[in-house]
Amino acid sequence: MSNGINALVLCGYGLNCDIETAHALELAGANARRVHINSVIDGSVNLADFQLMAFVGGFSWGDDHGAGVIQAVRMKKNAGDKILKFVADGNLVMGICNGFQTIVNLGLLPGFDGNYQDRSVALTFNDCGNFRDDWVHLQINEETPCVFTRGVSRIELPIRHGEGKFVAADSVLSRLIRENQVVCRYARADGSPADGGFPDNPNGSMHDIAGICDPTGRIFGLMPHPEAFNHPTNHPDWPQTKERTGRGEATAPGFPVTGIRMFENALNYFQ
Numbered sequence: 001m002s003n004g005i006n007a008l009v010l011c012g013y014g015l016n017c018d019i020e021t022a023h024a025l026e027l028a029g030a031n032a033r034r035v036h037i038n039s040v041i042d043g044s045v046n047l048a049d050f051q052l053m054a055f056v057g058g059f060s061w062g063d064d065h066g067a068g069v070i071q072a073v074r075m076k077k078n079a080g081d082k083i084l085k086f087v088a089d090g091n092l093v094m095g096i097c098n099g100f101q102t103i104v105n106l107g108l109l110p111g112f113d114g115n116y117q118d119r120s121v122a123l124t125f126n127d128c129g130n131f132r133d134d135w136v137h138l139q140i141n142e143e144t145p146c147v148f149t150r151g152v153s154r155i156e157l158p159i160r161h162g163e164g165k166f167v168a169a170d171s172v173l174s175r176l177i178r179e180n181q182v183v184c185r186y187a188r189a190d191g192s193p194a195d196g197g198f199p200d201n202p203n204g205s206m207h208d209i210a211g212i213c214d215p216t217g218r219i220f221g222l223m224p225h226p227e228a229f230n231h232p233t234n235h236p237d238w239p240q241t242k243e244r245t246g247r248g249e250a251t252a253p254g255f256p257v258t259g260i261r262m263f264e265n266a267l268n269y270f271q
Contacts, residue, residue: 010053054096072106092147097159101163121172122166124165131162136186137189147266149184152261157228165204186208195208
């Protein structure tokens, strides 16, 4: 059932997770609308009609010149002021995988001192040298201001990327950590830090960083895909979990927290 929150889900030129993301938002209770990037640029769709904008996964413009680079340049040049106003008006932005790469290139993250235009972090080629399609364990920083992860301490999500290694200068990393803008880190199955170990850290990200937010917690980017874990049956261990739960062998929570929780948190922010 809709709670009156309108979510804009970007689509177009090589993006391929828009339908899945819109579905996840609808499951959470939003009015989700898939909107082509060109419609934002030409003004035929007004950002003021939405409270959440999702930059989705895929391979925008074939990831030519780097993942998310062309999408970021095109949107910044042609709709940059609109996006900045959307943020200034107190709305939410979520960047998933290619969307994370895009909003980093736009400068929306990390957003130090209210600066949403300058790029200071990057997502680059995986240390393993190839594309990774797997599931990862994430440890959530419970001190983070991030709107999307409230009440979540650990979660498993799928990844599918070739350029997910988070890198930044030491000074930037120190500030991100100090100000609790590092939202989630890759971890081992028991929740302990991955410490850069492959495949728990699937790409070699510095400090195991899988996602960050801006200082307000309203802009969130992460490489794993919460929209792709929209039902317990998506999880590769679902058959075993179902069987063990039926036998009374699985203890609570039994069925894992799905990525829908992140979208529900976003909608609850407006209530």
